Amino acid sequence: MHKNFKIIIWIAVLVLGVSAVGAIALNRGESISAMWFITAALCIYAIAYRFYAAWIAAIVLTVDETRATPAERLDNGRDFIPTNKWVVFGHHFAAIAGPGPLVGPTLAAQFGYLPGTLWILIGAVLGGAVQDMVTLFFSTRRNARSLGQMARDEIGPIGGAAALIGTFLIMIILIAVLGLVVVNAMKHSPWATSTVAATIPIAMIVGFYMRNFRPGRVLEASTLGVVLLLLAVAGGGWIDHNESLRGLFDHEGLTLAWVIIAYGFAAAVMPVWLLLAPRDYLSTFVKLGTVTLLAVAIIILQPHIHMPAMTQFTDGSGPIFGGKLFPFVFITIACGAISGFHALISSGTTPKLLANERDIRMIGYGAMLLESFVAIMAMIAATVLEPGVFFAINSPAGVVGKEAIDAIAKINSWGFAVSVEQMNQLAKDMGESSLFARTGGAPSLAVGMASIFGNAFGKSMLALWYHFAIMFEAIFILTTLDAGTRVGRFMLQDMLGNIWPKMGRTSWMPSVIFTSALVVAGWGYFLYIGVIDPNGGVNILWPLFGIANQMLAAIALCVATGILVKSGKSRYAWVTGLPLVWLVIITSSAAWQKIFSDDIRVGFFAAANDMATKLAAGVLPAEKAAVAPQLIFNQQLDAYLTMFFVVVLWVVIIDMLYVTYKYLAGKPVLPITEVAREPSSLVENWVRD
């Protein structure tokens, strides 16, 4: 009876999920309720978690709950600590979920809501969550080794080096593109700029509090910080209305880019306790709070999606970024569907806390599902906007024209209704002077969130909600920027330390300054080019980031597939093999198009050649001609960088295939590095308090 009841429940979930997906996919009406998206997502996640993830854990990986984890065996009370599974889940989720799942879906909404939504759902349950879970498992079985170390141990030195270089380059491009998103949200917006600026001294106050005033009182300090942040959002509105103060915070994109570059350098050399660590607490609390609030608001309000299921831009002519639906929707949405970066957290960091292998499914697979859900909410927040408004906010001036009237005419010519008055009124409601050409996703997401929050919790405070949403995104973009620059610095110091040991000392100031400057110069260059590029820069940088991130995911899946085969589980190798094949197809074809396409909006070389011809013929307007040489150089650089990514990826794949071939042919391969089993002595249902 009890068993039958369960079967009936699961059949009901299945039917509900299928109908919700059907409703989303087949809707051709004016609008569709966001509840269908939430329903489809929750049903798919539930079924995938209950059946697919459980099957992988039990049959493919054969998790052993009686086996001691590294956290238990190597428990030192500091970094290796067996920890309650909900706490590990919280840490893991806070670490993997950054601004990526918010920005990617917003940009991909130019294709319509359907392609991105389907990819977020299917990509997460068959790809991203599997990657996170198997990586967590394999690292747990190897004393919490990092992805790079596992690649070196199991596949060979090439795989290890590829993972290291891949990580470093992703970091550089990721920081640049996130910096650009913040710049586009802050340019000529005294309110946004002053609020974001205020987060820096607030973080420092929190840092002092935690370090000197009341050491280790994390919650007290964070509460203080969150209150100050909310005051800063309100205070920004006051500054915006104050004639003498607003001039201090009203800047061009380029000025803001230089400020961010200077800030990034300062943050990388400053001690962590002063800025990075306290900012991370604030961003984690604000992030969790806002995401929960957004979910509640969507459920209360059940907003309607106004974006069509598919737009005409699936043919590659989209204003936000060029390129056809295939492969670019899969590149644009990396985080939220599958993100290689997660493999770095799943290996090395999280396994040190894992108390029992049984928890691997919930932490590895479950946390990724939650991140995917965040991506779905970002997709909803972007597509509740009228499509005309969405494109007016996100289309760069280089595509639709600098003047409002030109931009509106262009957007109307695509068949999306929007008027200058409508945009002016919207900007006024949001407390901004203009919302045109704010490419990058943060402002349109903030408008979407502000209208959802405004409708759910009172409309009078739209401008406050908008700037709260901007602050919310900016604060953890800046956390990623700080943390990423610092990690880049450590990696660089580690590499240089092989040549000159003194450089490897992380506390030696000359080395700290030198390597930090190199890392900041790396992303600062891409940020600078992005800001001076009249096409917005996001159209170049985001695909590059997507390709790099998917490449890292492919490397992680290569390692996992190699280990599965070497463990004698070849017949299950498709579990990681299928997502791997898909990633290889999309990254290779996206890279191919970015390098060789004749379309100047897609191909890097085509764009460089086109601009060079125009420059030589003297047909470029003066301001464009001034930056053209830099843009031409950058396009070529990006092409070579893309080539490099693909070559690295294919080298790792061939390496992995060679190892599996040798294993299957009975030839000697590197031995499996799994640590021998020790029985766990932690008692059942044990909670450490």
Added chain:
Amino acid sequence: MLERLKAFWRTVRRLSGDDAYEQYLKHFAEHHADSLAEVQAPLSREAFFKEWQDKKWKGIKRCC
């Protein structure tokens, strides 16, 4: 109900690292107190927090 609220509060403290020092002291008492070789006293709250925080940010702790 009160028990539940207390448990929730403990989880929040654990998640945020608010009780990290207490956990460390507990670990120290369990593992080092009776071993004769270990004559060192545990770190002070301040020193522990310093070390904990510096260590936390040595590797990749946040992604995209």
